Amino acid sequence: MVDFDVRLGLTPTDLQLREIQVKRPDEWVELNPDDSPEFRLIQQQFAGDIITSRLFRDEKTIVVKKDNIVAICRLLRDSSETNYNYLSDMTCVDRLEFMSDDEDRFEIVYHLYSMGTFGRFRVKARVSEDDAAIDTVEGVWPCANWLEREIYDMFGIRFNNHTDLRRILMPDDWVGHPLRRDFPLGGEEVEFTHNVRDRH
Amino acid sequence: MATIERDLQEQAQQQYTPKLGQGVDIERVDTDDGEVMIVNMGPQHPSTHGVLRLVVELNGENVMKATPHIGYLHTGLEKTMENMTYYKALTITDREDYLSNLMNNLAYSMAVEKLMDIEVPPRAQRLRLILNEFERIASHLLWLGTHALDIGAMTLFFYTWRERDAILDLKEMMSGVRMMTSWICPGGLRGDMPEGWFYKAQKFVDAFPKRLDEYNRLVSKNPIWVERLSGIGVISAEDAIAWGLSGPSLRGSGVAWDIRKANPYTGYEQFDFDIPVGKNGDVYDRFLCRMEELRQSHRILVQALKDVPGGPVMTSDRKVAPPPRAELDTSMESLIHHFKIFTEGYHPPIGEAYAAVESARGEKGYYIYSDGSNKPYRVKIKGPSFNNLQALPKMAEGRMIADVVAIIGSIDIVLGDIDR
Numbered sequence: 368m369v370d371f372d373v374r375l376g377l378t379p380t381d382l383q384l385r386e387i388q389v390k391r392p393d394e395w396v397e398l399n400p401d402d403s404p405e406f407r408l409i410q411q412q413f414a415g416d417i418i419t420s421r422l423f424r425d426e427k428t429i430v431v432k433k434d435n436i437v438a439i440c441r442l443l444r445d446s447s448e449t450n451y452n453y454l455s456d457m458t459c460v461d462r463l464e465f466m467s468d469d470e471d472r473f474e475i476v477y478h479l480y481s482m483g484t485f486g487r488f489r490v491k492a493r494v495s496e497d498d499a500a501i502d503t504v505e506g507v508w509p510c511a512n513w514l515e516r517e518i519y520d521m522f523g524i525r526f527n528n529h530t531d532l533r534r535i536l537m538p539d540d541w542v543g544h545p546l547r548r549d550f551p552l553g554g555e556e557v558e559f560t561h562n563v564r565d566r567h
Numbered sequence: 568m569a570t571i572e573r574d575l576q577e578q579a580q581q582q583y584t585p586k587l588g589q590g591v592d593i594e595r596v597d598t599d600d601g602e603v604m605i606v607n608m609g610p611q612h613p614s615t616h617g618v619l620r621l622v623v624e625l626n627g628e629n630v631m632k633a634t635p636h637i638g639y640l641h642t643g644l645e646k647t648m649e650n651m652t653y654y655k656a657l658t659i660t661d662r663e664d665y666l667s668n669l670m671n672n673l674a675y676s677m678a679v680e681k682l683m684d685i686e687v688p689p690r691a692q693r694l695r696l697i698l699n700e701f702e703r704i705a706s707h708l709l710w711l712g713t714h715a716l717d718i719g720a721m722t723l724f725f726y727t728w729r730e731r732d733a734i735l736d737l738k739e740m741m742s743g744v745r746m747m748t749s750w751i752c753p754g755g756l757r758g759d760m761p762e763g764w765f766y767k768a769q770k771f772v773d774a775f776p777k778r779l780d781e782y783n784r785l786v787s788k789n790p791i792w793v794e795r796l797s798g799i800g801v802i803s804a805e806d807a808i809a810w811g812l813s814g815p816s817l818r819g820s821g822v823a824w825d826i827r828k829a830n831p832y833t834g835y836e837q838f839d840f841d842i843p844v845g846k847n848g849d850v851y852d853r854f855l856c857r858m859e860e861l862r863q864s865h866r867i868l869v870q871a872l873k874d875v876p877g878g879p880v881m882t883s884d885r886k887v888a889p890p891p892r893a894e895l896d897t898s899m900e901s902l903i904h905h906f907k908i909f910t911e912g913y914h915p916p917i918g919e920a921y922a923a924v925e926s927a928r929g930e931k932g933y934y935i936y937s938d939g940s941n942k943p944y945r946v947k948i949k950g951p952s953f954n955n956l957q958a959l960p961k962m963a964e965g966r967m968i969a970d971v972v973a974i975i976g977s978i979d980i981v982l983g984d985i986d987r
Contacts, residue, residue, distance in 0.1 A: 423918045424681050453808055455923070458947040460936050465944065478921060478934065478949075482808060482822065485829040487921070510811030513957045536638035536986060545646055552650050 396422045403427055404448040405488050413439055418493060428489040430474070433501045436492045440507045443479060443488065451479035451488060454508035457515065459522045463548040471495040473524060477504070500525040521546035603631065608971070610639045616713065616975060617982030619956070628967050633960045640986035648946045652912030653679055653753065656943060660933075661747035663948055664984035666709055669695075669702045669738075670926040672751035677832060677922035678933040679753040682915040685884050689876040691755035692834045697768070697871050698751065699833070699924070700864045704775070705734040706927035707861050714854070714976035715786060718795055723785055730778055733771050740764055754888050755881035765872065772868050779861055787858060796851035800962040800974035803848055810961065811954035814929025815856040816978045820848030826925040833924075838870050850970075850977040857979070887913050912941040928952050928979055950984035 398420040400407040406420055406429060416439065418430040431439060443451045456478040463472060471493040479488045494501050503526040504511045515526045516535040523544035526532055534541065543550055556562065609620040618639035624632040644663055648656040660671040673695055680687065687695075712727035735745045741760055742748040750757050786792045802812070807820040817824060825842045827835040843859035845852025881888045889908050890901035917939040923932035929951025936945040955978040962978075963971045 424684065424920055426920065428919070454811055455930060456921075456932055456934065456947065456949040458934060458945075460945045465938050476934070476947075478932070482824055489919075489921070508811065509809050510954050510957055513953065534638075536641040538638070545643060550646075552646060 398422055398427060398429065404446075405429065405443060405451075408442055408446055408449065409439060412442060426487065426489060428491060430491045430493065433475070433492040433494055436475075436490075437502045437504055437507065439490065440477065440479075440504045443490070444507055449488070450481045450483045453480040453482055454478070454504070454510055454514070455480040455487070457504075457511060457518070459518045459524060459546075461522060461546065461548045473499065473522060475501055475518065475524070494524055499523060500527055502527045503529040505529060520544070523547065602626070606968075610636075616980055619975070619980065619982055619985075621959075621971070623968065623971065625968055628969070630963050630966055630968055630971060633963045633971065635956055635959055637956070637982070637985050640982045642987070644987045645946050645948060648943060650942065652941050653915070653943060654909065654912050656946065657752055658747070658749050660948075661749055662983065663987050664926065664928070664931065664950065664952070664981050665746065666706045666981050667702050667926045667928070667931070668747055668749075669698045669751055670924055670931055672749060673699060673833065674922055674924045674926070674931045675933045676751050676753045677924065678920050678935045679887075679915065681920040681922055682918060682935055682937055683753070683884075683886060683913070685754055685882055685887060687755050687833075687882055688879050689834075690759075690878045691880045691882075693871060693875050694756055694760065694880060695751055695833045696835065697868065697875075700868050700871070701734050701737060701768070703864045703927045704861055704868075705731045707857050707864075708734075710857060710927075710976075710979045711782065711861075714973075714979075717972050717976045718792070720786055720789075720792065723782060726778070726782065726785075730771075730775070737764065737768055737771065740767065754884065755879070759880045765875070768868075769872055772865065772872060775865050776862075779858075779865070783858065787855070793851060796849070796854055796973060796977075798847070798849050798851075799966055799970045800850045800853075800977055801848050802958060802962050806961065807848065807958070810958040812929070812958055812978075813951045813954065814925070814927070814979075815853055815860060816929065816955045816958075818842065819845035819853030819856045819977075821846055826923055826930060830923075832922075835867075838867050840864075840867050850973050853977045914939060914941050923949065926951060928981065928984065929955065948987055950987060952978075952980040952982075952984040956980050956985055 398406040400410055405427065409417060409429060409431070413431070413435050416431045416435050418432060420429045422428075443449050454477065458476050460474045460476060461472065462470070462474060466472060473494040473496070475492045475494060477490040477492075479490065480486075492501060501524065503515055505515065512529070512531065513535060515529055516531070516533060518524055519526060519532055520534040520537050521544055533539070537545065604625045606623045606625055607620070608623055610618040620636040620639065622634045622636065623630055644659050648659050651659070657672065657675060660675040661668040664671055708727040708731045712724040715721075715723040738748055738750075739745045741764060742750045742757070802810070802820055804820045804822050807817050807822060812820070813824070821844050823842050823844045826832070827840075828842055840863045843856045843863065845856050885904065887908070889905045890898070894901040895905055915937045917937060919934065919936045921932055921934045923930050925931075930949060931951055932949035934945075934947040934949070935943050938944040959974065959978065962974050966974070
């Protein structure tokens, strides 16, 4: 674990003291199975996996457990009702300052898009800090390959069965995962000729 | 004497241990099919459009495997944005895909507006659209010039730069800055167009079709050009979707997906334009798609400049809009409010939003996760070039090494967009 940023004034105790009460805004509504075929499909087959769902600013989101993520993604892609054949984007959110104690720290976010209905859908899978690993969806959308590598690089989440899990943006010998909320901003040593590391 | 020379040569050969990643070193491996040569291309190679590094395994001239290595331009823009207020983070969006700045501004602003539920006045919507189409033309012109330069048609570069410069002049006239304008901001635009801007814009639009015909005459039907580009870097429609391509790179394969048509934003539904699509999914088809897109962008501009609605260019919602200048002289509260907007910034509600626009390279999206504070808790930039580059090995493998350069040009990558 990297030290907390001094300039931000964040220490682990500070973070605990901050105790951000995550309140659900009034605008958040649960998804309705009648309006959302995606939600209905998942509810039919993976009812036990659904943690929560919401409709916010016309964007449909479902939060699921990570165990059956590949099956859920495949279902959303292959079902003729939803047909999410395009993985628009994939990312991760580190909810360190945002979660309650019993929640998992990371959220893997899948932005799905359908070339048939031009609709968007967001699937989120919760991943805990202790077991920071989730199955890869490379078999569903091949383009997940690099997107998952980026998440591995930036958040340190491993993807099971990934074909090529290496760092992608940071140097191979980098220590830490920069987009985690407890990774310091700045404070990195500036490289001059006298202190440059031999990277090659 | 001769033996000493030979010894020295042998000694030099022994000392020379080829290592990948240091300039032009070459590694050779003998296999059953012949000699496989591993060549490192980039990150300082002029035809890689930035700092892309490709490690190419060659058998003779044939590419057996191509592996892109990226990250040489990674500056942690997403992390930086997380530590800025929403208004300040806007300036970062200019710097990522540095050839379509205003499109990035728009995507980010749309995400913030969605999060805060803000309506943008009609004049601002129209000006955003006009600026976006100018930006698309500028970006495609830069692509056309450099793509032709890669392939060996030097002349075009000088012509396309001339036109692009006229668009940069328009941006300078509007904002004082030639590239990183940050002119489109959450809530509308930073300011209205100065006097004479529309006259100058119209002059450009009037002259453009003639220029475009010139470019078409120079290359599009040129037999050398056609032969050079046809049939290389082929990717099928199914593969293109599966690999997440977007923009002209996807449409070259025959998939008519354009966010301007599919999910219209900022008033694109009001205008007549067509989505050009290719048939074969090769470099020439992607080239033709972009050439036709230039014409379609011009078509949109002709319609859009005709009747620009009047009114304010910034929303009246004081959550994001600073009070008008005149109010600051008389009202203490307005002065405080003005100060607070530019120091503390505004607080979107807890929630998340994703907004995407059709940038010159494809789907440019911003995902913002808000925790209710004045800084975005998490920003993810969806760079179209990232996915487009990922499919490069698929297009390049089995082709000749010289084609790799043409294929890189045809997917029109911007490394700032990939590495962020």
